[in-house]
Amino acid sequence: MSIKEVPSPIDLRNPEDAVQWAKEVNLKRPWRAQFFDYYAELIQQHQMIDILDIGAGPGDLAKHLLARCPDIRYHAFDFSEAMHKLSRSKLPAHELDRADYIVGDFKQLDWADTLQQYDLVIIHQALHELRNKAYAQDFHSTVKNKLLKAGAIYLVCDHLFADGAMTNHELYMSKQEHLDNLQQAGFEIAIPMEIRGLCLFQCH
Template sequence: MGLSMAAAESWVRRWERQQLRYAVDREERFTVIADVVEHVTEGQPCPQILDLGCGPGSLAARLAARLPRAEIVAVDMDPLLLELARTHRSDAARYVDTEIGAAGWTEDLGLRRPVDAAVSTTALHYLSEAALRRTYAQLAAMLRPGGVLINADHLRQTGARHARIAAHVGRCRARRQRVSAHEDWDTWWAAVAEDPELADLLEERERRGPITEAGDAISLPRHVELLRRAGFEHAAPVWQFGDSHVLVATRAG
């Protein structure tokens, strides 16, 4: 028996609250991403957007609401989160079960034309530098000339003192927003484990294990350097608070 709509809606709503604990001004970050996508796709009748590490469809749903004519392809390797997205947000995107950066992942997407924008929020930091370098080059090849990659994530600064200041600013903002009142990641997953309706999905998630090429956090300047080497003409943040950034890279051409 498939996941019920009521259960999916309840778990997605709980996920959204849990994520507020980790992303400073999360809703504003989503809005900035949509602002950029709307700008670079202006005048196009059916822009194509690739959502990397979509989870339960949080960003895809917001982009679909903002750009109802867009074709969104949303990618994740977590079977449980993908099923929540497919059940609760089925109209927002075409969901693809594949591991970003793994062998053959670009073929799994089933793309028939160049992508106008690739977006990601708190997902690409899981990749090792080698996997990220390869993935950036693959994304540059998938994007149309002038297309953009938008990465909203926690990206550390170089320079220990400056990094500490940026992190402190973010923590102060988080305290003012009282994010600690929200459920944390471990508690959310522990609760998932108690729901029999999610047992098969959780078992499959655990069977798959972690991503193939995980790595340490890469600094913002290093991300910029890797993007330029991959064929992006320009890469720079368009929004920042503490160490939370929305980094936009434009494909050459």
């Protein structure tokens, strides 16, 4: 079956587009910080060390976690060197020393082959960058089979296809579709947070 991808309105590998996206994202959704607080608390509670952030973006989450979790090693995976550059610019030297930046495209079949295993894997507001929800189950299976240490946690936070939220049903999933995809990939799932159409799935 041929999968029709939804084109992106911007190119996040372009430095100008990356800067514009970074300027707008927290203005549009200031409640993102509440999710970041939850991630930091979870890391501290479980004494996690190796953290992988998939689709890491311009460094808001990097800054948040490295400032609050002094023992972590943060690994940023993104297809945009422009985003990595923005992220590095936000970190002082002592935090940058604990950060690792990896350029890679999770739409490629072998995207995870050069990565290690982690205590926590996060994908925050980036799952829809698969550009069609039909790819999601295979993506989750790759995370489960290749990237998680024993007892690790996988956090998936993305926009929902729902009333008052996102309207493109090829790109975004309903809550039940997220649950179905994650269950079919072999995860047990909880939903610890949902704010204005942004929903967090915590997977084991």
